[in-house]
Amino acid sequence: MGQSQKPTDRISDAELPVREAGDLGNYENDQLLDFYASMLFVRRFEERVAEMYLRAKIGGYCHLNIGEEATVVGTLKALREDDYFFGSYRTHGFAIVRDLAPGAVMAELFGKRDGCARGRGGSMHLVDPDRRFMGGYGIVGGSIPLSTGVAFASKYRSTDEIVMSVFGDGATNIGAFHEALNMASLWKLPNLFICTNNQYGMGTSVARASAVTELWKKGVAYDIPGYKVNGMDVLAVYQLTKKLVEEVRRTKEPIFVECVTYRYRGHSMADAGKNYRTDEEMAAWRKRDPVENFRKRLLEGEIFTQKDADAIEEEVLAKVQDAVDYAEASPFPDVADLQQFVYAENA
Amino acid sequence: MAEITYREALRDALIEEMDQDPDVFIMGEEVGVFQGAYKVTEGLLDRFGEKRVVDTPIAEEGFIGIGAGAAMTGLRPVVELMTINFGMVAMDQIANHAAKISYMFGGRLKCPMVIRAPGGGGQQLTAQHSHSLDVWFAYIPGLKVVAPAVPADAKGMLKTAIRDDNPVMFLEHLWLYNTKGVVPEGEHTVPFGEADVKRVGSDVTLIAHSRMVLFALQAAAQLSEEGISVEVIDLRSIRPLDAETLVHSVQKTNHCVIAEEEHRSFGVNAEVAATIYEEAFDYLDAPIERVGGVEVPMPYSKPLEQEVIPSPAKIVDAVKRTLGS
Numbered sequence: 001m002g003q004s005q006k007p008t009d010r011i012s013d014a015e016l017p018v019r020e021a022g023d024l025g026n027y028e029n030d031q032l033l034d035f036y037a038s039m040l041f042v043r044r045f046e047e048r049v050a051e052m053y054l055r056a057k058i059g060g061y062c063h064l065n066i067g068e069e070a071t072v073v074g075t076l077k078a079l080r081e082d083d084y085f086f087g088s089y090r091t092h093g094f095a096i097v098r099d100l101a102p103g104a105v106m107a108e109l110f111g112k113r114d115g116c117a118r119g120r121g122g123s124m125h126l127v128d129p130d131r132r133f134m135g136g137y138g139i140v141g142g143s144i145p146l147s148t149g150v151a152f153a154s155k156y157r158s159t160d161e162i163v164m165s166v167f168g169d170g171a172t173n174i175g176a177f178h179e180a181l182n183m184a185s186l187w188k189l190p191n192l193f194i195c196t197n198n199q200y201g202m203g204t205s206v207a208r209a210s211a212v213t214e215l216w217k218k219g220v221a222y223d224i225p226g227y228k229v230n231g232m233d234v235l236a237v238y239q240l241t242k243k244l245v246e247e248v249r250r251t252k253e254p255i256f257v258e259c260v261t262y263r264y265r266g267h268s269m270a271d272a273g274k275n276y277r278t279d280e281e282m283a284a285w286r287k288r289d290p291v292e293n294f295r296k297r298l299l300e301g302e303i304f305t306q307k308d309a310d311a312i313e314e315e316v317l318a319k320v321q322d323a324v325d326y327a328e329a330s331p332f333p334d335v336a337d338l339q340q341f342v343y344a345e346n347a
Numbered sequence: 348m349a350e351i352t353y354r355e356a357l358r359d360a361l362i363e364e365m366d367q368d369p370d371v372f373i374m375g376e377e378v379g380v381f382q383g384a385y386k387v388t389e390g391l392l393d394r395f396g397e398k399r400v401v402d403t404p405i406a407e408e409g410f411i412g413i414g415a416g417a418a419m420t421g422l423r424p425v426v427e428l429m430t431i432n433f434g435m436v437a438m439d440q441i442a443n444h445a446a447k448i449s450y451m452f453g454g455r456l457k458c459p460m461v462i463r464a465p466g467g468g469g470q471q472l473t474a475q476h477s478h479s480l481d482v483w484f485a486y487i488p489g490l491k492v493v494a495p496a497v498p499a500d501a502k503g504m505l506k507t508a509i510r511d512d513n514p515v516m517f518l519e520h521l522w523l524y525n526t527k528g529v530v531p532e533g534e535h536t537v538p539f540g541e542a543d544v545k546r547v548g549s550d551v552t553l554i555a556h557s558r559m560v561l562f563a564l565q566a567a568a569q570l571s572e573e574g575i576s577v578e579v580i581d582l583r584s585i586r587p588l589d590a591e592t593l594v595h596s597v598q599k600t601n602h603c604v605i606a607e608e609e610h611r612s613f614g615v616n617a618e619v620a621a622t623i624y625e626e627a628f629d630y631l632d633a634p635i636e637r638v639g640g641v642e643v644p645m646p647y648s649k650p651l652e653q654e655v656i657p658s659p660a661k662i663v664d665a666v667k668r669t670l671g672s
Contacts, residue, residue, distance in 0.1 A: 149416020
């Protein structure tokens with residue numbers, strides 16, 4: 001037990017077969033269009049969420065996925081329908097890409113009765129067990145042991161379902177992360193750990209928070225293979241994740257992936273995001289914009305025309321509008337039901 | 348019906364529930380190969396195998412979280428903490444995750460997990476291993492908290508806990524493991540939220556839970572010789588709390604003493620006292636007396652430790668004070 005001398009794999013940015021990943025010819029057109037439309041959906045949805053926050057339709061903490069669309073889409077699209085997903089508190093994009101009803105997600109952000117958590121959870125606690133979307137969590141790293149528990153259940157029941165656990169760079173410094181990784185590896189559990197390294201835990205850069213800045217290495221101490229991928233390139237993320245999802249499924253052992261990405265906005269809507277980073281840095285990352293650059297590639301690759309792109313834009317905006325309309329129309333939860341759900345009713 | 352120990356009663360409950368439900372499994376430190384730090388799980392590894400009796404590393408936050416995650420898929424983990432004092436290491440997973448899974452997700456997920464752990468002082472285990480912390484957990488909506496005092500309740504409540512769809516803190520006591528009592532064989536469940544009148548009396552209501560129930564019964568026996576009739580009520584379940592049984596008793600006796608092993612301030616006894624003041628104030632002929640542990644970290648030295656923990660003698664004194672006798 002635990003004696004295997006696994007080689008620790010690493011695919012760095014430089015080593016990544018980017019040309020292959022970026023070769024549009026490896027993908028069906030429909031899939032490429034789906035990637036694009038999904039990323040654009042996240043971008044436009046989040047822009048609208050920001051607007052709704054500023055209009056006080058949304059309260060509390062509100063963390064956006066803008067800038068991280070390639071990581072969101074590339075990871076989730078590699079997951080099977082019966083696989084499980086766990087997120088952190090930055091999960092709006094993951095939720096809608098996992099096909100949670102966008103209206104139910106927006107309604108949850110509005111605190112409405114028809115929200116996916118019936119108005120009890122809000123931005124940080126989106127959920128849909130029907131989609132095996134096991135929730136967003138507000139305590140950094142807190143969801144990681146839970147995800148390992150679901151992987152434990154998968155093994156206990158001898159299924160081939162795997163668990164994708166997504167968390168930020170900050171979560172790799174907390175104890176729950178290390179305990180969960182140790183047991184996932186010790187017990188050989190089908191847990192795919194995805195670290196969304198967006199460079200900052202709130203305003204503290206990775207270099208100021210972590211003695212090891214190559215975060216993919218943090219699984220290596222627990223004999224978990226680590227990978228690093230360009231999180232601004234949806235095809236690179238998808239290609240790697242797809243391969244690793246199947247590897248976890250086949251080997252029933254955990255793998256760790258670091259997706260290197262960037263959040264354009266502040267940590268939350270309450271943070272302008274400027275005290276701790278320079279305009280030059282932000283501009284440099286925006287040049288690598290996952291949505292815009294992918295659109296250009298699809299145009300250059302003649303996968304679609306500008307007219308097609310415009311049509312997708314229109315479709316996406318309509319979906320976002322529908323979500324807002326749904327959220328507006330939904331009533332607030334009845335105050336009389338305040339205590340409902342504190343306890344599950346015994347079956 | 349057989350007379351067995353509290354420990355054996357717990358083990359019987361585990362075996363019966365594991366026999367009838369393949370989703371029930373045990374996880375914790377030293378539960379398997381070592382046969383349980385306090386031998387509650389003795390023999391279970393042989394009987395159920397490694398899949399269902401899982402030894403963990405010393406990583407309470409991690410394995411409580413793993414138990415909670417497994418429970419979210421419908422498995423029914425019985426996770427053992429070697430002592431409830433280690434629960435503090437796992438508090439984030441207990442109080443901020445397991446307890447809130449149902450509510451913060453609008454009832455769409457649930458967490459049917461039992462966390463078993465012994466606590467309590469009196470064995471010179473000192474400051475970091477001697478507390479019960481019942482009130483820490485009872486404070487949290489979303490958790491159920493029970494602390495049975497006798498073997499029959501230990502068995503019946505553990506079976507109820509395992510079948511409950513919510514996270515249950517099942518608080519045992521080191522001093523109770525070897526105590527004996529008559530326990531029904533086979534199917535026997537005790538509902539949560541029902542206190543139990545362990546001794547009927549008419550002059551004063553004496554409320555306790557866990558080991559203090561035994562001290563309360565000793566005190567009641569002694570007071571009986573002096574002509575004082577004490578009604579002893581065992582809370583059994585702390586959350587939910589059975590206010591009705593307490594209030595009915597106080598309405599009858601017009602006097603109340605509450606004994607709790609943990610610190611006297613801010614404890615379970617404070618909640619019980621407030622409940623009785625709110626719901627039976629007019630029936631009280633004297634202020635409620637609270638007996639609780641002295642408020643120091645548990646000292647090592649035997650006489651110091653004994654001074655911290657409430658004794659039957661201190662309970663007797665409190666009863667006499669409230670009766671003015």
